[in-house]
Amino acid sequence: MLLQSIRFKIVLWHMFILSLALFVFGMVLYHNLSLKISNDTDDILRSRAKGIEQSINTYWEAERMNIADGDSKVHFTKEDNINFIKIAKRWVGEKINDPDLINIIVRIFDAHGSPIASSRNIPMEHLNSHIFYDVKKGADHFENAYIYVNEKSSLFRIFTTPVMEYKRLSYVVQVASPLVQLHTVLRNLRFSLLFLLPLTAVLTGLSGIFLVQLTLRPVNQMIETIHQITAENLKLRLTMPGTKDEIESLAKTFNEMITRLDESFTSQRQFMEDISHELKTPLSVLKGELEVTLKRIRSPQEYESALHSNLEEVNRLAGIVENLLTLARFDAKTTTLQAAPLDLNLLIKDVVEAIQVLAIQKEVTIQFNRAHTLDIIADKNQIKRLILNILDNAIKYTPSGGKISIDLSQQKDSANIDIVDTGIGMPESELPYIFDRFYRVDKSRSSIGFGLGLSISQSIAMAHGGKISARANLPKGTVFTISLPIKSKTTNGS
Ligand SMILES: Nc1ncnc2c1ncn2[C@@H]1O[C@H](COP(=O)(O)OP(=O)(O)O)[C@@H](O)[C@H]1O
Numbered sequence: 001m002l003l004q005s006i007r008f009k010i011v012l013w014h015m016f017i018l019s020l021a022l023f024v025f026g027m028v029l030y031h032n033l034s035l036k037i038s039n040d041t042d043d044i045l046r047s048r049a050k051g052i053e054q055s056i057n058t059y060w061e062a063e064r065m066n067i068a069d070g071d072s073k074v075h076f077t078k079e080d081n082i083n084f085i086k087i088a089k090r091w092v093g094e095k096i097n098d099p100d101l102i103n104i105i106v107r108i109f110d111a112h113g114s115p116i117a118s119s120r121n122i123p124m125e126h127l128n129s130h131i132f133y134d135v136k137k138g139a140d141h142f143e144n145a146y147i148y149v150n151e152k153s154s155l156f157r158i159f160t161t162p163v164m165e166y167k168r169l170s171y172v173v174q175v176a177s178p179l180v181q182l183h184t185v186l187r188n189l190r191f192s193l194l195f196l197l198p199l200t201a202v203l204t205g206l207s208g209i210f211l212v213q214l215t216l217r218p219v220n221q222m223i224e225t226i227h228q229i230t231a232e233n234l235k236l237r238l239t240m241p242g243t244k245d246e247i248e249s250l251a252k253t254f255n256e257m258i259t260r261l262d263e264s265f266t267s268q269r270q271f272m273e274d275i276s277h278e279l280k281t282p283l284s285v286l287k288g289e290l291e292v293t294l295k296r297i298r299s300p301q302e303y304e305s306a307l308h309s310n311l312e313e314v315n316r317l318a319g320i321v322e323n324l325l326t327l328a329r330f331d332a333k334t335t336t337l338q339a340a341p342l343d344l345n346l347l348i349k350d351v352v353e354a355i356q357v358l359a360i361q362k363e364v365t366i367q368f369n370r371a372h373t374l375d376i377i378a379d380k381n382q383i384k385r386l387i388l389n390i391l392d393n394a395i396k397y398t399p400s401g402g403k404i405s406i407d408l409s410q411q412k413d414s415a416n417i418d419i420v421d422t423g424i425g426m427p428e429s430e431l432p433y434i435f436d437r438f439y440r441v442d443k444s445r446s447s448i449g450f451g452l453g454l455s456i457s458q459s460i461a462m463a464h465g466g467k468i469s470a471r472a473n474l475p476k477g478t479v480f481t482i483s484l485p486i487k488s489k490t491t492n493g494s
């Protein structure tokens with residue numbers, strides 16, 4: 001669990017990347033610094049050697065003039081010249097303590113590699129044969145090697161350069177500077193890096209754990225709360241961490257989801273209660289009638305009339321169950337619409353004809369104002385059912401002498417059907433609820449209706465990508481407006 005936690009992963013990655021970056025940085029730093037230091041040392045040695053050569057030359061020029069007794073035309077070569085050897089020795093004795101040469105060892109060799117002069121406390125040794133080999137060809141030579149100073153051997157950077165005269169090797173200057181300091185600097189750097197790198201990684205890790213802990217604390221609290229949320233406990237909400245970050249927006253989204261679930265659970269529960277209630281009434285009527293009938297022996301006529309009454313209740317129950325099934329299918333989106341071109345004028349005319357009997361019985365007139373031509377793509381039977389439901393209500397809730405008018409019209413991409421009655425209407429406050437299941441404005445007045453007709457009508461309209469709405473028809477009555485897209489998507493809401 002710990003190894004798989006986000007906390008652990010973030011911290012580990014953080015540490016790994018930082019360590020890698022520091023390691024590369026340290027390597028580059030170390031490499032560049034050591035290169036720079038050794039280049040600088042080499043440059044210094046080279047320039048000291050040049051300086052020594054020039055300085056010895058000045059000594060020699062003065063001496064040469066002395067020996068030649070002022071005759072500048074007399075030439076001596078320095079090679080194997082006893083006077084030059086003396087000069088070189090004198091130069092070393094006098095100049096070796098110059099500020100320029102502090103910390104630098106100087107050795108002068110003759111053209112055969114034999115020592116002529118050297119700084120104090122340095123053994124007089126013959127020039128190393130492999131160096132002599134280079135120098136004889138006129139090439140400079142660099143190397144790191146041990147030199148005995150005061151009987152103690154230590155590592156030096158050694159530069160050996162030939163001094164030529166008339167294209168012949170005349171003598172050799174060798175300068176050397178101790179590498180101890182350079183190595184100490186690099187060793188210190190190496191040590192710092194080796195020590196600092198793990199230290200930084202550990203510190204980063206610790207601060208990372210702290211930061212991540214701080215960031216993820218609300219998540220742990222959220223997890224605890226979520227554990228307590230069950231179907232029975234949907235009122236619980238996450239407390240907002242107040243961080244205004246992704247975690248807060250996650251908590252907000254989660255709360256919104258729980259609210260939606262809660263609403264849907266509540267409405268499902270309400271629906272179940274309504275169903276039980278609605279089925280209970282006809283069932284108890286049926287039960288009562290049967291019990292009364294069976295109390296004593298009855299005549300065949302009495303049995304027949306009781307059975308007729310029972311059948312009525314059974315039909316009523318079957319009606320409710322059939323309507324509930326229809327709604328359940330729309331909810332589950334398992335209703336497949338048989339979409340086909342549909343002439344709305346014709347369809348409404350058929351519906352009006354079919355329902356005319358009822359209207360005549362109630363002495364209500366129906367007037368249909370057709371549109372030019374209005375074909376839509378829709379499921380004929382469903383649309384028929386939808387219009388029948390609304391018309392049936394209009395007749396049911398309009399007293400005799402009333403008038404119902406149906407207006408079909410086209411508006412942009414939709415067909416509008418207005419069904420206007422001059423009936424009893426309903427209070428404005430009831431309008432938002434009349435499409436709810438089992439909702440009836442006056443529970444007592446409609447023993448005939450179940451309050452499912454408008455729910456089914458709305459489901460049909462929505463399944464076609466349309467909608468249905470109701471408003472008051474002033475001064476009295478109600479207007480229902482069905483709006484259906486002409487090119488129905490017939491998606492059944494999905
Ligand atoms: N044309 C109308 N005039 C007045 N009230 C209506 C009209 N249509 C519907 N209603 C109200 O809306 C309620 C719901 O209608 P509906 O779902 O069709 O149920 P039912 O017709 O079974 O009562 C009705 O009970 C009624 O109170």
Ligand SMILES: [Mg+2]
Nearest residue numbers: 393449453454
């Ligand atoms: Mg109805």
